[in-house]
Amino acid sequence: MSDPPPQPEPPRPPRVWLITSASNPLGHAIALAALQAGESVAAGCTREEINADDGPMRELKLTGGDRFAVLELDTRNIALCQSALAETVHTFQRVDVVLNCSSQSYIGTLEELPHTHILAQFEATYFGPVNMMRSAVPFLRRQRGGHIVNVTGLTGHMGTPGLSVRCAGDHAVEGFSDALAYEIAPFNIKVTIVQPPLEVNVLSSRIHLTPTQEKGYTTFESLSRIVKAAPPPKEVLEETVSIVMHIAALENPPGRIIVGAEGIEQVKDRLKTVSEELEEFLSASLGADIPKE
Template sequence: MILCRQLLDHGDYVTAGVLPVEFEKHEDRSAEFKEFIEEVGERDNWRARLRVVALDIKIMGQCQSAVAEAVQTFGRIDILLCCHSEVIVGTVEELSQSSRTLSLIQDQFETNFFGPVNIIKATLPIFRAKKNGHIVLLTAITAHLGTPGLSMYCASQWAIEGYCDSLAYEIAPFNIKLSIVQPNMEVNVLTHKISSAPPMSAYAEENNPAPLSRNILSGLLDRIEGTEEPTTGDQLHSNEVTALYPPLSKPMKERLVAETVHAVAAIGGHDNPPARHIVGFEGVQTVKEKLKTVSEELEDFVECSSAVDIEKHEDMSASTQTQQVSPGG
């Protein structure tokens, strides 16, 4: 809704997809949405430039209906923003303990991978027909970095980015652009639903020195300025599967996503947008360190890599000819 406000204030037309069931289950999110709708009604020309549609991106039919309604209402679609995701907290073993935790893995990929795939597929015919369009995908730097305790979240992010990297080549001849925006992990994690698998004692802090995301997020939720419920972090250590929305105050959310909202708005309207954009200095430095490590390891083992190279074509041909000469010839 923060991005919607900025786009409407800029004079853009917005079709916003919302998941009604989430508002029904969470009163604070429902109240925030109602406040936004009231604000839209009070601002000049906002109401005429906003269309809210019910959308569960996991359902292809709803994606197609949302796209059709956007075209019918405003005549065209110029930019598609995929910004919905969910987070599952738990180590690989913790997520393999029961059928319930295994279903969390499926839900993770249904939301973070197949959901964006659905809405992208529904929009592509529109972009292709007019030979113009821009797809903007919001992921996180976890699509570059493995993060302990967020293995399935990272896997879903890597999957959708791999899909989009390949897709970008396929749609370039139709003048359709694709940009991936990667904010810090906290931006996505703290503004979307978090589900947590029951912890295993083997991965408790006293038994495992790895910086697990469960402990980091738990402490962050309890300490972060603007958190309305100071004991929220304890829920991530429950012996049952739990789900929560971090109860951040409105000012805290606005500060948290400010850089990302600015980046998305700027990239969406750019004539020559980047294929990938990392938001924030910290994220840039983290990715640079990862790339440096990869480069150093590549150099360390370059001789080993080269040792398995196939012989040159000329050498292969000469060898073949030698083998074909008969012993008596």
């Protein structure tokens, strides 16, 4: 007697998203895509945006209906992060994807940036996402699964003139994410870093420009063009939205993914340079080893 044919797996229920900022261009676009796909979204925004009748939440409310909830959220405040997680789970009974996409960009050369801007950059870019992850992990661990998606940028992979403190914050949160992924893997919790182009990760954040004070120091022509292009070009934004939606649906998502051919080439060049330097100074590096007896 032959074995019965395997039964198809039941369809996966629609996911529940918690998006830290659904008012910036990227967060809003991802929230809209998730709602249009039949999923549920808890959207973080400011108190003023919650009360606005014609703000960025209006389209999402009309699209999502009872699959959409608005939360007051500032990731720099861990109490608001914890309450946002609790309210999401209370409303939708679970949370599947936690998307960290709220940030700020302080632009200027090192000698131009006041110390307060450096601190503010780390509060937004590093401590904010860390607060959100610290708040999310206990909920995801109890439900034995979930996915944390951290949007950084190529600023998390290499240095960019004029964005030194933004690069520092993004590098820091990427290092934190890499380590956290090992800690929470036994609980079936995934962590993915998404690196969109500068046009997306910078222009989707609140930009703070530091005036040039000294001849010879500029905000750099390429960066100036990007800043003047705000908001992000639609086609570049759509690429990032498509990538986020795709990796969020995977059982085994990547730990890091780059958006766009230009970014891939830049990272390849960076890795090639690192490899070449490693080989060039290999004898000096090995010379530091203590001889084995």
